[in-house]
Amino acid sequence: MTTTPLLTAQNLHKAYNGKPALKGVNVALQAGEMLALLGPNGAGKSTLLQLLTGLFSPDQGTIVVMGHDMQRHPSRALASLGVVFQQSALDMDLSVMANLLFHTDLHGLPRAVAKQRIADGLAAMGLGDQAKAVVRSLSGGTRRKVELVRALLHEPAVLLMDEATVGLDPASRQHLLDTVRSLCHTRGMAVLWATHLIEEVKVADRLMLLHQGTVRFDGSIDAFMQASQGGDFQTEVLRALEKPSL
Numbered sequence: 001m002t003t004t005p006l007l008t009a010q011n012l013h014k015a016y017n018g019k020p021a022l023k024g025v026n027v028a029l030q031a032g033e034m035l036a037l038l039g040p041n042g043a044g045k046s047t048l049l050q051l052l053t054g055l056f057s058p059d060q061g062t063i064v065v066m067g068h069d070m071q072r073h074p075s076r077a078l079a080s081l082g083v084v085f086q087q088s089a090l091d092m093d094l095s096v097m098a099n100l101l102f103h104t105d106l107h108g109l110p111r112a113v114a115k116q117r118i119a120d121g122l123a124a125m126g127l128g129d130q131a132k133a134v135v136r137s138l139s140g141g142t143r144r145k146v147e148l149v150r151a152l153l154h155e156p157a158v159l160l161m162d163e164a165t166v167g168l169d170p171a172s173r174q175h176l177l178d179t180v181r182s183l184c185h186t187r188g189m190a191v192l193w194a195t196h197l198i199e200e201v202k203v204a205d206r207l208m209l210l211h212q213g214t215v216r217f218d219g220s221i222d223a224f225m226q227a228s229q230g231g232d233f234q235t236e237v238l239r240a241l242e243k244p245s246l
């Protein structure tokens with residue numbers, strides 16, 4: 001059965017000063033799906049995520065989120081997106097609570113609903129006692145978790161994560177990914193998650209390999225391994241990306 005994807009990007013092109021960074025990329029994210037976007041430095045992962053979040057416009061191509069065209073109706077499209085970027089979006093001098101309330105106000109959530117979701121979100125990430133802490137006083141790993149709580153407060157249909165596990169120790173990284181994974185299952189949230197950590201992508205439903213602005217593979221990890229040349233997962237990913245390491 002085919003269903004309408006929650007997010008569709010078609011034929012995305014983007015160049016910087018005439019140098020192409022994306023050359024006709026297509027993405028379709030289905031409800032409940034976790035898609036890992038893997039590629040070496042400079043492959044175009046951040047550029048793709050910046051286009052999908054409406055930060056920049058593509059030179060060519062279209063992006064539709066929950067039926068809303070990103071260029072024609074950006075605020076409607078963005079209302080269904082949660083974003084965790086490499087760069088922190090938190091105000092370092094405000095408390096965790098103030099940062100999170102700022103986000104829920106932006107999305108027009110009533111305060112009572114906002115406070116309940118914030119309490120639940122912090123508790124789910126093991127941060128129930130950190131609401132009053134000033135963000136600057138938190139470790140890098142804890143800030144990442146707060147970023148995730150923030151990104152989920154308006155219950156987005158689609159979550160976009162760019163290297164969201166950077167700075168986390170292995171246990172926290174696993175916890176963050178498990179949390180996201182269970183939201184895919186329970187709420188049908190779709191996730192596009194850019195990373196350069198090959199081993200990390202094994203928990204994803206689908207793998208997209210990006211190299212020099214072009215999609216080299218898009219499908220399940222099983223399909224990738226079946227089409228490969230018999231090496232282990234890491235070896236085959238590096239072969240597909242023509243890299244000795246990522």
Ligand SMILES: Nc1ncnc2c1ncn2[C@@H]1O[C@H](COP(=O)(O)OP(=O)(O)OP(=O)(O)O)[C@@H](O)[C@H]1O
Pocket residue numbers: 016017020021039040041042043044045046047048196
């Ligand atoms: N603002 C910019 N101005 C000029 N060139 C850029 C800009 N942003 C990215 N590029 C170039 O576009 C290409 C794709 O970069 P991008 O950051 O999207 O890749 P990436 O896969 O996210 O890499 P990384 O993992 O290093 O962040 C690279 O050649 C990069 O140098």
